[in-house]
Amino acid sequence: MKMLLKGALVALVMMFGLTATQTNTFALTKGQDKLLAKRAAQVDAYRKLTELLLGLKITSSTTVRDFVAESDEIRTSFDQFVKGLKVVGPPRYFDDGTCEVDVQATIEQVMLALETIVRRDAFGNKTVIRDMVKYNRKKVFVATGTGVPPSLAGPVQNAQPTIESRRGRTSGIPGWENVGPRGRLMAERAAKVDAYRNLAETVNGFRISGNTTVRDFVAESDEIRTSLNTFLKGARQVGPARYLPDAIVEIEVEITLQQVIKHLQTLQQRWVRQGRNFRVTAFRTTRFESIVGYYPKKIITAVGNGTVPGKYMGQATPQPRTVVASTPQWVTQTVQATGFGVPANGQVGTEARLMAERAAKLDAMRNLTEKVYGVSIDSATTVRDFVTESDTIQAKVKQRLAAARQVGEPRYLPDGSVEVTIEIPMSEIYVVYKEIRSY
Numbered sequence: 001m002k003m004l005l006k007g008a009l010v011a012l013v014m015m016f017g018l019t020a021t022q023t024n025t026f027a028l029t030k031g032q033d034k035l036l037a038k039r040a041a042q043v044d045a046y047r048k049l050t051e052l053l054l055g056l057k058i059t060s061s062t063t064v065r066d067f068v069a070e071s072d073e074i075r076t077s078f079d080q081f082v083k084g085l086k087v088v089g090p091p092r093y094f095d096d097g098t099c100e101v102d103v104q105a106t107i108e109q110v111m112l113a114l115e116t117i118v119r120r121d122a123f124g125n126k127t128v129i130r131d132m133v134k135y136n137r138k139k140v141f142v143a144t145g146t147g148v149p150p151s152l153a154g155p156v157q158n159a160q161p162t163i164e165s166r167r168g169r170t171s172g173i174p175g176w177e178n179v180g181p182r183g184r185l186m187a188e189r190a191a192k193v194d195a196y197r198n199l200a201e202t203v204n205g206f207r208i209s210g211n212t213t214v215r216d217f218v219a220e221s222d223e224i225r226t227s228l229n230t231f232l233k234g235a236r237q238v239g240p241a242r243y244l245p246d247a248i249v250e251i252e253v254e255i256t257l258q259q260v261i262k263h264l265q266t267l268q269q270r271w272v273r274q275g276r277n278f279r280v281t282a283f284r285t286t287r288f289e290s291i292v293g294y295y296p297k298k299i300i301t302a303v304g305n306g307t308v309p310g311k312y313m314g315q316a317t318p319q320p321r322t323v324v325a326s327t328p329q330w331v332t333q334t335v336q337a338t339g340f341g342v343p344a345n346g347q348v349g350t351e352a353r354l355m356a357e358r359a360a361k362l363d364a365m366r367n368l369t370e371k372v373y374g375v376s377i378d379s380a381t382t383v384r385d386f387v388t389e390s391d392t393i394q395a396k397v398k399q400r401l402a403a404a405r406q407v408g409e410p411r412y413l414p415d416g417s418v419e420v421t422i423e424i425p426m427s428e429i430y431v432v433y434k435e436i437r438s439y
Contacts, residue, residue, distance in 0.1 A: 033149035037099035038091045045103040045145025050082050052143055053110055055234040057135035065231060066266060067114065074117055081113040088142065098181045099147045107132060107139045148182040173434065175246040183308040184249075188241050191251040195304025196233050199253055202302055203232060203260055205409070207294040208286055214264065217286070220278055224267050231263045238301065244427045245331060247308040252403070254301045257292065264288045293354060303403060328377070331430045335371050336407065336423040339364025343416060353418065357410050360420040368404055368422055372397075375426060383429060393436055400428040 054065040068075045088104040115129045133139075170176035170184065179187075204215040218225040235255040242250040265288050271278070278284055341359025343352035373384040387394040404424040411419040 033097065034093060034099065037093070037097065037147040037149040038101060040147030040149075041091065041099045041101035041145040042087060042103070042147070043145065044147060045087075045101050045143050046083050046085075048145060049085070049103050049105060049141065049143035050079065051234050052141050053082065053105060056107075056110065056132065058114075058129065058132055059135065062266060063231075063263075064110070064114070065234065066270075069227070077117045078113065081117075085109070097149055098185075099149075101145050101147070102142055103145065104140060104142045106141075107136055146185060148180075148185060170243045173243050173245055175248075176243060179247055179308050183247075187247065187249040187306045187308045188251065190306025191241065191249040191304045192237070192253070192306070193304065194306055195251050195253045195302050196229075196235065198304055199232050199235055199255065199300065199302035200229055202300060203228070206260075206291050208288060208290060209282075212280070212282075212286075214291075216280060217264065217268075217283055220271075220280070220283065221276075224271070227267055228263065232260075235302075242431055244431065248427070249306045250303060250427075251306070252301055252303045254299050256299055257295065257297065260300065261288045261291055296354075296358075301403070303405070328430070330375055330377060331427050333375065333426045334423055335368060335375065335426060336421060337364050337368035337371050338419060338421045339367055341418045341420070352416065353412065356416065356418040357420065360410065360418040361406075361422070364420050364422045365401070365404065368424065369401055372401065372424065372426070372429065375429075377433065386433065389436075393432065396432045396435075397429060400424075400432060403428060 054063065054068070056064045058064060058067055064078075068078045082105070085103050085105050088102045092100040094100070111129045111132050170179065176184075204213065204218065206214045208214060208217065214228075218228050232255065235253040238252040238254050244250055268283065268286065268288070272284055339360045340363055341356040341361070343356045373382065373387070375383050377383060377386060383397070387397050401424060404422045407421040407423050413419060
């Protein structure tokens with residue numbers, strides 16, 4: 001009997017294995033490919049739209065993200081609402097096999113959904129959903145999702161030039177000749193994750209007082225840290241992704257300083273209302289507005305980089321004399337510059353240190369600009385020669401220089417002066433150079 005059962009089990013396994021093998025041997029039709037790409041694009045669009053809607057304000061200090069965080073039940077109901085939204089317009093199919101889909105929500109739809117889900121928060125307070133129109137100027141929200149069919153999931157083997165590679169966003173950039181659409185999307189996602197991580201590092205480094213930072217505050221609990229990181233993932237992407245040599249993608253995100261301060265205040269108030277004890281007692285009454293004194297910029301930006309995973313990189317067929325020239329050596333450089341600042345006469349304390357730090361950053365930027373302008377593009381041309389070709393080029397290069405990042409914390413010297421170091425990869429300048437020379 002046991003032998004009979006064993007034989008039947010083996011036969012069953014072999015039958016399923018054969019069925020699976022036979023299924024895999026059938027290639028997807030063009031229609032199936034398009035349908036699967038469309039479904040993937042819809043999932044991506046819903047995910048992006050959710051992030052947009054979670055950032056909407058309900059009150060001056062509360063967002064939809066805070067509201068749905070009250071319980072898993074509310075979060076599930078909100079996710080179901082988003083997934084029930086309809087696709088706007090027909091899907092867009094491109095020559096590289098990818099598909100784009102738009103999903104839209106109005107402020108009225110969001111308010112109605114939230115009112116239907118729950119009318120009171122976890123503390124018994126009635127939530128006035130209708131006030132959302134006062135705090136959100138935008139009334140229609142659209143998210144675009146991108147999908148790739150399974151047939152394009154891997155690398156492009158023995159790649160030949162296509163409409164996408166000749167005219168697409170990675171056209172003519174060394175290292176992208178043999179990357180498929182799935183590889184490009186994976187690199188973009190990695191870059192965005194890196195940008196969010198860098199943004200969190202920047203925010204965590206903000207000083208609240210002379211001896212405490214946001215990092216000290218979020219260290220109070222994993223709940224506070226998770227909430228802040230989730231909030232920062234709602235930061236807006238600035239412009240399209242930038243494609244650099246060697247299959248590297250760069251993405252910039254931004255969020256306003258005021259948004260960050262309000263979220264920190266919300267976390268503080270929630271913690272106090274729940275009767276939680278801070279290890280650092282002063283955090284119960286900390287005034288997060290003081291961050292502005294240490295970081296006067298109104299907008300916080302961060303840049304992230306991602307690259308194509310190895311499994312999505314193919315091997316191109318050798319094409320002598322037709323491949324794009326290798327990346328210039330100067331593109332791989334990172335230029336650093338240090339600036340010094342001293343407080344103005346009569347200034348003391350925090351004001352003096354702040355003004356000295358600002359002066360140091362301005363001095364560092366001037367020095368960095370000089371160094372970058374002195375880099376040789378070829379044997380007869382420097383960046384300075386390049387930017388003097390037109391006012392447009394000069395403006396574009398200055399815009400890139402503004403993305404220079406501070407290296408470490410400012411260094412306060414015994415004589416009251418401040419030293420600041422900033423840096424920028426020359427790949428930032430190469431983006432402008434490549435754009436101008438491709439015309």
